[in-house]
Amino acid sequence: MTIAATxxxxxxxxxxxxxxxxxxxxxxxSKVDRGERLTLADGRALFETSDIWAVxxxxxxxxxxxxxxxxxxxINRHLNYSNVCAxxxxxxxxxxxxxxxxxxxxxxxxIRQQAREAVENGATEMHCVGGLHPKLPFSYYTDxxxxxxxxxxxxxxxxxxxxxxxxxxxxxxxxxxKYKLDDRAAGIRYVLSELKAAGLGSxxxxxxxxxxxxxxxxxxxxKIRSDVWMDVHRVAHELGLNTNATMLYGHIxxxxxxxxxLDMLRRAxxxxxxxxxxxxSGQPNQWGAEDTASGHLGAGDDPxxxxxVITLTRPGIPKPLDFADSSLTSHVSRLAASPAGYFQxxxxxxxxxxxxxxxxxxxxxxxxxxxxxxxxxxxxxxxxHVKAFWIMQTLPMAQLMLQCGADDIDGTVVWYDITKVGxxxxxxxxxxxxxxxxxxxxGFKPVERDTLYRPIKREGKSWSLA
Ligand code: V47
Numbered sequence: 001m002t003i004a005a006t007x008x009x010x011x012x013x014x015x016x017x018x019x020x021x022x023x024x025x026x027x028x029x030s031k032v033d034r035g036e037r038l039t040l041a042d043g044r045a046l047f048e049t050s051d052i053w054a055v056x057x058x059x060x061x062x063x064x065x066x067x068x069x070x071x072x073x074x075i076n077r078h079l080n081y082s083n084v085c086a087x088x089x090x091x092x093x094x095x096x097x098x099x100x101x102x103x104x105x106x107x108x109x110x111i112r113q114q115a116r117e118a119v120e121n122g123a124t125e126m127h128c129v130g131g132l133h134p135k136l137p138f139s140y141y142t143d144x145x146x147x148x149x150x151x152x153x154x155x156x157x158x159x160x161x162x163x164x165x166x167x168x169x170x171x172x173x174x175x176x177x178k179y180k181l182d183d184r185a186a187g188i189r190y191v192l193s194e195l196k197a198a199g200l201g202s203x204x205x206x207x208x209x210x211x212x213x214x215x216x217x218x219x220x221x222x223k224i225r226s227d228v229w230m231d232v233h234r235v236a237h238e239l240g241l242n243t244n245a246t247m248l249y250g251h252i253x254x255x256x257x258x259x260x261x262l263d264m265l266r267r268a269x270x271x272x273x274x275x276x277x278x279x280x281s282g283q284p285n286q287w288g289a290e291d292t293a294s295g296h297l298g299a300g301d302d303p304x305x306x307x308x309v310i311t312l313t314r315p316g317i318p319k320p321l322d323f324a325d326s327s328l329t330s331h332v333s334r335l336a337a338s339p340a341g342y343f344q345x346x347x348x349x350x351x352x353x354x355x356x357x358x359x360x361x362x363x364x365x366x367x368x369x370x371x372x373x374x375x376x377x378x379x380x381x382x383x384x385h386v387k388a389f390w391i392m393q394t395l396p397m398a399q400l401m402l403q404c405g406a407d408d409i410d411g412t413v414v415w416y417d418i419t420k421v422g423x424x425x426x427x428x429x430x431x432x433x434x435x436x437x438x439x440x441x442x443g444f445k446p447v448e449r450d451t452l453y454r455p456i457k458r459e460g461k462s463w464s465l466a
Contacts, residue, residue, distance in 0.1 A: 006173040028378075031057050037381055043259040046092020046375050052367055059374035059405030062313045066332060066384060067407040071444035072453065075436045075463075076125040076411035077118040081106045081415065085131025086171075089220040091209075092250055093355035094418045107135065108147050113323035115151035119159060122461035125411070125451045129165035129206055129418075135396050138191075142198040149199030156462075160451040161200055165207035165420030166232035170224050184228065188235045196239060202451055203236050205347050210253045212260045219252055219358065230268055237341030242452060243388075245343050249372055250351040250364030251257050257370065262379040265343065267307070269382045272342040274308040283309045292370045298414050311381040336453045344408060344453060345408060348373050349392055349414030352419045369393060370404050385453060390435075391416050392426055399438040401447050408449075409435060 015228040031038060038046075046055050050088075062066040068118035072356050082105040085095035118126055136262040140198065145161050152159035164172070172177035173187035176194075180187060192200070209215070211226035224232075233243045245265050250257050274280070274456045280296035312335075350372075353363045364372070377386045387408040398409045432448075448463075455466040 024302050025049050040259045043379055046340040047255045056404035059377040061403050066100045068444050071402050071439045072408040072447050072449040074411035077123045077414045078112050078416050079128045080417040082130040082133050084133045086134045087222050090357035101314045111147050112151050115148040119152050119155045119157040125160045132171040140213050145200050146196040162204050162451050163204045167207035169232045187230050192239055196352040203243040206247040208246045209248045210257050210266050215253050229314045241341045242344050246346045246347045248348050262279045269343045270308045270310050278307040278310045278339045281311045313381040318392040345387050346376050346380050346383050346385045347387040348376050373401050374405045399442050
């Protein structure tokens with residue numbers, strides 16, 4: 001007997017799942033079609049609708065407008081130089097106290113060896129982060145960057161060093177004795193200029209967690225607050241360094257706080273793109289009365305009249321930059337060629353409860369992960385990229401996310417010590433074959449990129465910009 005297969009159309013959910021608030025989603029769809037900025041109220045509707053596929057479909061529309069059928073990956077290696085940390089964030093399982101069993105700090109020989117292995121394996125990027133070590137001198141960090149760069153250059157590779165979260169940068173300003181509360185940007189500028197001179201290429205997006213004082217005080221007290229995190233990224237952008245941004249969700253925060261987090265990043269990116277000469281889209285920076293009344297957005301938060309609203313995800317191509325090379329036909333390639341700094345990618349990070357002080361919490365579900373990533377794509381209309389970090393999302397989920405707003409799944413990674421999904425070891429390597437297979441099977445064309453999202457031409461282990 002043959003059983004006729006019923007084709008599955010994931011875009012048509014069963015009647016029981018169709019939202020009662022369809023009209024809200026239809027209004028959001030019209031805004032997305034016109035390329036209008038979504039409000040926090042729109043974000044809430046996207047979180048509340050039971051029609052999750054409608055949310056993913058909208059995010060996919062925007063993602064395809066920016067990247068067509070391209071999906072990015074890279075060949076990289078993570079290096080966690082030390083897990084010794086002065087902080088004790090409740091969500092973190094990585095940190096150890098100085099002298100505690102399991103604490104480690106890598107010396108320059110180890111770092112040199114890691115750089116060698118990265119080059120031998122054809123990596124284009126070293127991603128280096130660690131805890132806030134109470135004793136290491138500032139010179140350790142400049143030496144770390146210089147050692148990686150020098151080792152790679154001796155081997156003929158222009159290995160990019162993406163290193164130090166905003167939290168580490170502020171810690172370095174303190175140990176370099178350059179951090180002054182009445183002019184913190186000066187200390188941050190000193191540290192970033194010294195690191196840039198040593199060969200630092202960009203900043204990763206970590207340490208952002210969720211920009212909210214209540215959550216900060218409950219779960220990561222002692223860490224820098226959102227205003228300082230933003231200062232570090234602004235100064236980095238002013239120095240021509242690109243940066244990323246993360247959002248750690250699924251712990252004690254509420255969905256509204258995630259939306260405020262995304263909105264704060266969006267406004268910071270408006271300013272970065274405006275410094276680069278991008279034209280204001282002419283849209284109002286609208287918040288509902290509810291948003292301003294929620295206490296999240298006070299008078300001090302209001303960007304005020306005249307604050308730019310710059311979107312990259314509207315149909316067509318936003319006004320070219322003044323310096324734009326006319327051979328660069330997409331704004332993504334123009335951004336990648338830009339000398340000025342901006343946020344490249346948002347990386348939503350699902351909270352992993354195992355082994356940390358918040359272990360009693362369940363962590364987000366698969367659908368919540370999909371929805372959060374899709375909403376990040378929709379709210380962050382001025383971020384060129386959305387990364388589904390496969391280490392934390394898992395490769396099968398990252399593959400699915402490519403159809404729900406993500407255009408990047410990160411890279412080969414090799415070692416990752418910050419979270420150990422399913423209690424696995426720090427060795428979490430995935431092959432280029434697995435990454436490209438996942439991308440192709442999801443219906444996209446895999447493109448190897450460097451850290452700045454420039455396409456790579458590769459012959460075995462050697463590579464150059466395409
Ligand atoms: O800042 C720590 C997060 C981040 C847990 O820029 C946790 O390309 C979930 O920033 N559950 C570091 N998350 C990782 C990071 C990153 C990763 C990949 C790519 C890039 C990039 C940046 O990991 C920390 C923190 O938010 N984290 N513990 C946990 N239990």
